Amino acid sequence: MAKLKEKLKEKIEAWRPRTTRLLKEFGNVKIDEVTIEQCIGGMRDIKCLVTDISYLDPHEGIRFRNFTIPELLEKLPKAPGGEMPYVEGLFYLLLTGDIPTKEEVKEVADEFKSRQKVPQYILDMLGKLPKDSHPMAMFSAAIVAMQRESVYAQKYRAGGLKKLDYWDSTYEDALNLLAKLPQLGAFIYRWKYKNADIIDPDPKLDMGGNFAHMMGIKKPYDDVARLYFILHSDHESGNVSAHTGHLIASALSDMYYSISGMIDGLAGPLHGLANEEVLRWIQGVMDKMGGKVPTEAEMKQFVWDTLKGGQVVPGFGHAVLRKTDPRYAAQREFCLKHLPNDPLFKYVDLLYKVVPPILLEQGKAKNPWPNVDAQSGVIQWYYGLKEYDFYTVLFGIGRALGVTANIIWDRALGYPLERPKSVTTAMLEADAGIAS
Numbered sequence: 001m002a003k004l005k006e007k008l009k010e011k012i013e014a015w016r017p018r019t020t021r022l023l024k025e026f027g028n029v030k031i032d033e034v035t036i037e038q039c040i041g042g043m044r045d046i047k048c049l050v051t052d053i054s055y056l057d058p059h060e061g062i063r064f065r066n067f068t069i070p071e072l073l074e075k076l077p078k079a080p081g082g083e084m085p086y087v088e089g090l091f092y093l094l095l096t097g098d099i100p101t102k103e104e105v106k107e108v109a110d111e112f113k114s115r116q117k118v119p120q121y122i123l124d125m126l127g128k129l130p131k132d133s134h135p136m137a138m139f140s141a142a143i144v145a146m147q148r149e150s151v152y153a154q155k156y157r158a159g160g161l162k163k164l165d166y167w168d169s170t171y172e173d174a175l176n177l178l179a180k181l182p183q184l185g186a187f188i189y190r191w192k193y194k195n196a197d198i199i200d201p202d203p204k205l206d207m208g209g210n211f212a213h214m215m216g217i218k219k220p221y222d223d224v225a226r227l228y229f230i231l232h233s234d235h236e237s238g239n240v241s242a243h244t245g246h247l248i249a250s251a252l253s254d255m256y257y258s259i260s261g262m263i264d265g266l267a268g269p270l271h272g273l274a275n276e277e278v279l280r281w282i283q284g285v286m287d288k289m290g291g292k293v294p295t296e297a298e299m300k301q302f303v304w305d306t307l308k309g310g311q312v313v314p315g316f317g318h319a320v321l322r323k324t325d326p327r328y329a330a331q332r333e334f335c336l337k338h339l340p341n342d343p344l345f346k347y348v349d350l351l352y353k354v355v356p357p358i359l360l361e362q363g364k365a366k367n368p369w370p371n372v373d374a375q376s377g378v379i380q381w382y383y384g385l386k387e388y389d390f391y392t393v394l395f396g397i398g399r400a401l402g403v404t405a406n407i408i409w410d411r412a413l414g415y416p417l418e419r420p421k422s423v424t425t426a427m428l429e430a431d432a433g434i435a436s
């Protein structure tokens with residue numbers, strides 16, 4: 001058994017009694033109550049999911065296994081000659097809670113390399129889709145079409161699999177799938193936008209390095225890829241993509257179904273697609289400005305026009321955060337270091353200045369500050385990835401790291417089928433004392 005899996009097994013066995021005890025001895029303890037506003041309003045803030053992999057504090061931002069983003073970027077082992085940590089090390093941390101050594105990172109990287117080859121039938125299938133299919137639809141279709149590879153589904157069907165062992169073959173599915181996502185993403189990109197001039201994976205490279213190589217983008221794009229995948233990996237369990245993955249897996253659907261579904265949720269403009277929307281919005285402004293950077297007053301007018309047109313300002317606001325997203329801040333720091341004079345960065349920087357006061361003045365958004373998506377397109381654009389409808393695929397590759405880690409733990413701790421209860425409007429009216 002590989003060392004990571006062995007270590008994970010030990011961690012799981014040590015953790016299980018905590019969950020079992022909570023359920024058996026304290027199952028009736030109340031941790032929250034639900035209002036009508038929460039019931040109609042998308043279940044905001046209701047505490048009804050458990051994960052130990054990341055926690056989102058509204059005023060601090062995300063912690064992965066209790067580490068903030070700056071701590072992670074400092075502590076995780078880095079690729080030689082690069083500024084950013086190995087993505088494989090982040091995955092190790094998400095799964096085990098421990099910062100890996102260089103050797104432990106190498107072991108995960110070797111595992112990924114041995115599993116990275118995407119089956120030819122998937123590449124053939126992608127090649128038959130219409131060229132104007134959205135990259136997220138292609139990505140999701142490719143993942144679900146690989147479902148026949150699921151080790152867990154095969155074992156489940158064969159019978160005799162014990163519930164406490166579900167996590168083991170789920171772990172195999174996670175590694176098999178994660179290892180293939182960079183090639184799948186890069187294939188979609190090169191097939192759709194680069195005349196199907198496909199670049200094969202390089203078995204010597206780590207996940208970020210290999211992705212940059214297959215995309216055909218030179219250094220430091222390998223570091224950009226590492227940064228992206230790490231920043232987007234997890235944001236606790238209640239966001240649409242993570243929650244969708246968890247929900248599907250709770251029916252004991254395998255990793256391929258779960259991750260394909262989570263990609264579909266990520267593809268919404270209120271969620272991961274916002275990074276594409278930000279670029280589309282800025283391009284619209286640039287066209288109107290004939291390419292020059294608007295003055296503050298002009299930019300304010302564009303923002304107000306968007307709001308008055310009934311649209312949201314993409315890249316701003318958040319369902320949980322109440323401050324500037326630390327994932328935004330990490331990317332802004334990267335921009336200040338590597339591309340401070342880039343015109344697009346200047347646009348984004350100007351938006352950082354003008355949008356929050358406008359959203360505050362409008363008085364609707366609970367959080368006027370930028371989220372991860374406000375900044376992420378700029379770096380991609382700068383390094384030559386200008387096809388912005390591809391950006392959410394990058395988010396998806398990263399998010400799969402967190403969602404797969406969560407699903408493995410869901411299975412390890414025996415979390416049951418998810419099944420919240422719905423009520424009718426008449427029942428809510430009765431609760432409110434206004435029933436006719």
Ligand code: CMX
Nearest residue numbers: 270271272274312313314315316317318319364365366371
């Ligand atoms: N621009 C304009 N209005 C906004 C806004 C924004 N950026 N953010 C929130 N609002 C509005 C909402 O549309 C809502 O209006 P209505 O009452 O008319 O429906 C009101 O403010 C209250 O919303 P909220 O409670 O502050 O925010 P939600 O939890 O409902 O939604 C989010 C959160 C992210 C969907 C929302 O802020 C938004 O639409 N932002 C723009 C899209 C975006 O950047 N999404 C990416 C989020 C990060 C990610 O998941 O990738």
